[in-house]
Amino acid sequence: MKYFDNFQGSEFSFWEIFPYMKSTGGFKKLYKEDRSKEKNKSSKVMWYLSLVTDIDSEFYSLDKSEQYDTVCDVLDLDIIKYLGEEENLNILLTEFESFIDTPITSDIRAHEEKLEERKRFIQNTPYTLDEMVYPGEGEKFKPYLKKGTAAQLDKMMVDTLKIHEEIRRLRTSAKNEQSEKGKGGRESSFLEG
Numbered sequence: 001m002k003y004f005d006n007f008q009g010s011e012f013s014f015w016e017i018f019p020y021m022k023s024t025g026g027f028k029k030l031y032k033e034d035r036s037k038e039k040n041k042s043s044k045v046m047w048y049l050s051l052v053t054d055i056d057s058e059f060y061s062l063d064k065s066e067q068y069d070t071v072c073d074v075l076d077l078d079i080i081k082y083l084g085e086e087e088n089l090n091i092l093l094t095e096f097e098s099f100i101d102t103p104i105t106s107d108i109r110a111h112e113e114k115l116e117e118r119k120r121f122i123q124n125t126p127y128t129l130d131e132m133v134y135p136g137e138g139e140k141f142k143p144y145l146k147k148g149t150a151a152q153l154d155k156m157m158v159d160t161l162k163i164h165e166e167i168r169r170l171r172t173s174a175k176n177e178q179s180e181k182g183k184g185g186r187e188s189s190f191l192e193g
Contacts, residue, residue: 003050003100004057010075014046015039021046026095044077049096051075055105055174104174111167115160122156125149 006017015022015031022031027046034042051059051071059071072078080086101109128148135141 004054004060007047007051007057010044010047010077013038013040014043014050018046024099026092030092041077041082044075045079045082045092046096047075048072048077048079049092050100053093053097053100055108055171102174102177104170104177108167108170108174111163111170115163115167118156118160118163122153122160125153127153 003018021027030042030045031039034040036042048071051057051074052067054060059067059074062070068079080089083089083092097109127150129150130148131146132143133146134143
């Protein structure tokens with residue numbers, strides 16, 4: 001959908017660039033309930049949604065811990081404070097993501113989430129080698145080989161590169177798919193092509 005591509009600053013109204021969003025799901029309620037001048041605050045919320053969910057956005061890849069503050073600073077609005085609670089933002093994020101995702105971008109998102117999980121797992125697992133464990137004084141068990149983690153971690157790191165390659169392939173497919181679509185994700189007409 002590339003909503004991010006249309007972001008030229010929060011002073012430009014999201015609602016004017018994408019007027020059909022005023023009547024779509026939870027965004028319709030957001031628009032109607034906004035009492036700010038020219039619906040400026042709800043427009044900033046929509047820009048926030050596009051900046052953090054559009055996979056082509058510069059802000060999409062930011063670590064989640066810094067993403068919120070960074071984008072709120074760019075937009076000059078504390079989104080959660082405006083919406084009342086974080087749950088309201090999460091509902092809108094889920095709805096926006098569902099609205100803009102194609103099967104390919106949904107796959108990219110899923111791969112990247114698992115990649116983050118994998119990264120945390122690798123970082124939190126210490127390297128260990130195989131070692132023999134012998135009974136201590138007063139203990140009664142047969143010595144056994146305790147498997148280390150080094151070989152598995154090394155294999156995971158190599159396989160991680162394959163996942164990165166798959167994500168790059170999916171992103172290329174998504175770009176090709178996007179170039180075949182018109183504004184809003186519809187098929188390009190012969191006049192546009």
